Structure formats: structure tokens, C-alpha cells
């Protein structure tokens with residue numbers, strides 16, 4: 358298994374392989390870039406088929422965190438950790454404590470948080486061994502309301518860019534997924550006067566949205582294709598693909614899901630069709646901004662004011678993408694690289 362020559366290796370500062378035979382812990386901690394500050398990123402617990410897949414995930418996700426943190430102005434760098442295995446089978450308190458000891462050895466270069474397969478309760482075990490843990494119970498709390506706020510202001514920024522007006526009254530939003538983020542987002546949109554079309558695998562939640570928000574519920578196979586102004590993917594990744602894009606009627610895509618583009622070329626296809634796409638890692642940064650505000654004393658008002666700046670960032674990004682004839686995804690990456698280069702005091706060409 359190649360590391361320095363792995364396709365996703367991008368001059369990562371450190372890649373640490375962690376093993377604790379007693380608890381069965383096999384993990385990888387990847388610190389991509391600490392130019393902007395110590396790295397912060399979640400810990401994914403997943404039954405990877407092989408070590409190579411785990412390494413790819415750690416390398417790719419930690420790099421993504423660098424870019425996300427750079428545009429979110431959190432003063433943090435990008436890191437991520439992965440634990441290999443089935444969390445239900447091997448996710449014991451002892452294993453999380455062993456993970457905590459490895460995080461502690463990083464000396465603060467990496468702060469761990471929950472992610473897919475881990476919970477705040479697991480992080481409490483990690484916390485027994487290290488203080489470099491974010492998102493604990495009693496800290497900044499569930500990040501989803503902050504993420505939903507970021508998506509809400511992101512939708513407003515997209516409307517403003519496309520129509521010169523960010524008023525949501527009478528705007529139709531098709532929301533895919535009514536989970537922690539999707540529900541909160543719909544609540545905000547409803548309060549602002551938007552019309553909602555919703556879908557979720559769970560019928561009880563779509564019925565509730567019909568009652569509370571006057572939403573129209575549709576099946577999960579058709580939500581992307583309904584007549585709407587905005588499509589908001591708030592479920593799983595990959596919802597923008599060869600099957601869904603041709604059926605898309607919305608002229609704005611702005612939602613919380615990670616990795617919305619099945620492949621990067623789908624960003625080009627959206628742009629060619631005149632669809633304004635709010636890059637996922639920019640619009641869904643509210644949660645990480647909120648967590649980055651955990652310090653001596655967490656101040657929700659300050660954290661949410663910071664989250665609301667996502668709208669300004671997206672407004673600038675949309676304008677520059679037009680001027681520089683780049684897709685919005687390309688523009689986001691370019692702007693993140695500029696932030697990093699400025700902080701490192703080097704020119705981008707160097």
C-alpha cells in the first residue's frame with residue numbers, strides 16, 4: 358500500500374497509523390495542513406474492506422477539511438481520523454480511550470470530533486485521555502442548527518446572485534431529506550415565506566412537514582425533478598449525477614449534504630446547464646464553524662454570527678466564478694488555495 362505515492366496524497370503533514378492490540382483499535386490519523394491553525398476533523402468509524410480504502414478516505418477527507426476550514430475562516434487546519442471496523446462490534450469505551458491516547462500524542466496538532474459511526478458519547482471516552490476533543494455533550498451541542506443556518510443564508514446568497522433579490526416569499530424549495538439539518542432548514546424557509554416540496558425515506562416526518570409547514574410531500578425518486586426554484590440536497594452524497602441532473606428543473610442547487618456531486622465533472626455539467634451550484638463544503642460549514650467556537654466559553658450568538666458570513670463568502674464566490682469563467686466548485690478550491698497561500702506568505706504559482 359503506497360502512502361507518499363497514493364493518488365490522494367497531497368503533501369499531508371502527517372499520517373499516523375495507530376494500533377492497540379488489546380482493544381482491537383486500528384486507525385489512521387491524517388493531518389493535511391496546519392498553515393491556518395491546528396487541524397480539526399471528525400473521526401469516521403467504518404468497516405473498510407481494506408487498509409487502502411481507509412487510507413484513501415483519511416487522505417481525501419482531511420484535505421477536504423483544510424479547504425472547508427480555509428473558506429469558513431475558522432483559524433483551523435484540516436485533519437481527519439478513521440477507525441477501521443464495525444463500531445457496533447468493536448466500539449468499546451476502552452477502544453475510544455486508546456484512540457484518545459493517540460490523539461494526545463499528536464500534541465494538539467489534531468483535534469478529534471464525532472463523525473459517521475461515532476457519537477458525542479464515544480468522544481466522552483476519548484476525552485478521558487486527551488483534551489483535544491470537540492463537540493462533546495455540554496459543549497457547543499448538536500451542530501445541525503448551525504449547519505441549517507449556513508444553508509439558509511447560502512440559499513439567500515444564491516437567489517441574490519441570480520435574481521438580485523434574496524426574498525424567499527413565494528420561492529419554491531425542494532428539500533431532499535428531513536433529518537437534523539433538513540428539518541431545521543425547512544422550518545427557517547417556512548418562516549421566511551418559502552413554499553416547500555419535501556421528501557424523506559420516513560413517511561412520518563414528511564407527514565409532519567405537511568402539517569407544520571404546509572409542505573407538499575413527494576417520493577424519494579422524484580424530488581430532484583419537481584418544479585422548484587431551489588433544490589436542497591440534505592440527505593446522502595452523490596445526489597447530483599448522470600441520472601438526476603438532466604431531470605433537474607431548479608436553477609439553484611444549495612443543500613447540506615456532503616459530496617453532492619457524484620463526480621467532479623458533474624459540477625461542469627450543472628454550470629453548462631445554467632444551474633447555480635453552491636459548493637457543498639462551503640455552504641455546509643456551519644457545523645464546523647460552530648464547533649470551532651468551542652473554547653473557554655462557548656458563545657452561541659458569536660458562533661451563529663460567524664456562520665451567517667457563509668452567505669457573504671458564497672456571494673463573492675458566485676461573482677468571481679462568473680468573472681473568471683470557472684465553475685463554482687473550481688472557484689471554491691481556488692479561493693481556499695488563495696487563503697492558504699496568503700497565510701503561508703507565498704504566491705499561488707510557487
Ligand SMILES: NC(=O)c1ccc[n+]([C@@H]2O[C@H](COP(=O)([O-])OP(=O)(O)OC[C@H]3O[C@@H](n4cnc5c(N)ncnc54)[C@H](O)[C@@H]3O)[C@@H](O)[C@H]2O)c1
Pocket residue numbers: 500501502504533534535536537538539556557558559577591592593594613614615641642644
Ligand atoms: N448535521 C450536520 O451538522 C452536518 C454538517 C455538514 C454536513 N452534513 C451533511 O448533511 C446531510 C444531512 O445531515 P443530517 O445530520 O441531517 O443527517 P440525518 O441522518 O439526520 O438526516 C438525513 C435524512 O435523510 C433521509 N434520507 C436518506 N436517504 C434519503 C433519500 N434517498 N431521499 C430522501 N431522504 C433520504 C433520512 O431518512 C434522514 O431523515 C448529510 O449528508 C451530512 O453528511 C450535516
